[in-house]
Amino acid sequence: MARFKRILLKLSGESLMGEKSYGIDPERIAQYAEQVKEVHDMGVEIGIVIGGGNIFRGLSGSQQGFDRVKGDQMGMLATVINSLALSSALEQIGVKTRVLTAIRMEPIGEFYNKWKAIEAMQEGRVCIFSAGTGSPYFTTDTGSSLRGVEIEADVMLKGTRVDGIYTADPEKDPTATKFDNISYDEVLARNLKVMDLSAVVMCRDNGLPIYVFNMDKYGNLKRVMEGDDIGTLVHP
Numbered sequence: 001m002a003r004f005k006r007i008l009l010k011l012s013g014e015s016l017m018g019e020k021s022y023g024i025d026p027e028r029i030a031q032y033a034e035q036v037k038e039v040h041d042m043g044v045e046i047g048i049v050i051g052g053g054n055i056f057r058g059l060s061g062s063q064q065g066f067d068r069v070k071g072d073q074m075g076m077l078a079t080v081i082n083s084l085a086l087s088s089a090l091e092q093i094g095v096k097t098r099v100l101t102a103i104r105m106e107p108i109g110e111f112y113n114k115w116k117a118i119e120a121m122q123e124g125r126v127c128i129f130s131a132g133t134g135s136p137y138f139t140t141d142t143g144s145s146l147r148g149v150e151i152e153a154d155v156m157l158k159g160t161r162v163d164g165i166y167t168a169d170p171e172k173d174p175t176a177t178k179f180d181n182i183s184y185d186e187v188l189a190r191n192l193k194v195m196d197l198s199a200v201v202m203c204r205d206n207g208l209p210i211y212v213f214n215m216d217k218y219g220n221l222k223r224v225m226e227g228d229d230i231g232t233l234v235h236p
Helices: 026-040 058-063 068-092 114-122 140-150 184-190 197-206 220-225
Strands: 006-011 045-050 097-101 126-130 155-160 181-183 210-214 232-235
Touching (some): 068 126, 140 155, 155 220
Parallel strands (some): 006 155
C-alpha cells in the first residue's frame, strides 16, 4: 500500500542537468521517469511540476538586464521544454501522460484546468503541469503549491539533491543538522530556504503537507511512498 493516494511531485530544473552544465541529461531524465513509473505502478495518482533553471531562470535573467516580466515568461517556456522531455521519457516506458500548460499553447500542451487534471489522473495518466502559474513574479515552488492544493493532493513531494531540510545549507555548512519533521511556522520563522516562502504559506493555509527528500538517489521516490522516513516532513 502506498503512503499517499495522490501526490504533487516538484522536481528541480537544475537536477535535470545531471553532470552537464546546461540543459537536459538524458540519463537523469530517464532515471526520473523510471522512479515515477515505480510509483505509478503502485496505483498512485501523480501530478508533476518541473522548474526551468537548467535552461533559463527569470529572476537571474532580470539581474542580467532582461525585463522581469519577459524574463519570467522565458522561464515559463523553459518549464514547458522540461515537461515535454519528461513526458516523452515516461511515454517511452509505457506511462501515459498529459502535459497541461498555464498559458494557452495548443497543440504543445492542453490549457490547464483542475477538473481535466483530476480526471486524467483518475484514468491513470501522469499529469505534468507546466508554465508555472502563468503569471510573472511567481516561482515554480509557488506554482507547485497552487497545483497541489487545486488537485487536492495528499502531499507535495519536493525532490531535491539533499535528503531533507537542514538548519543551514549542508553543502556550505558542515555543522548543519537535519530536521526529521518541522512545522510550517518554524520554516517561516527560521527563513529556511527549502522553497519559496509564499509557497510554504499557501501549503500551510490549505493544509497541504510538504515532504522534502533526495530525488537524485535512485529508488527514493518509491521508498517515500512505502513509508520510509528518508526526508523531512513539513506539517502544522
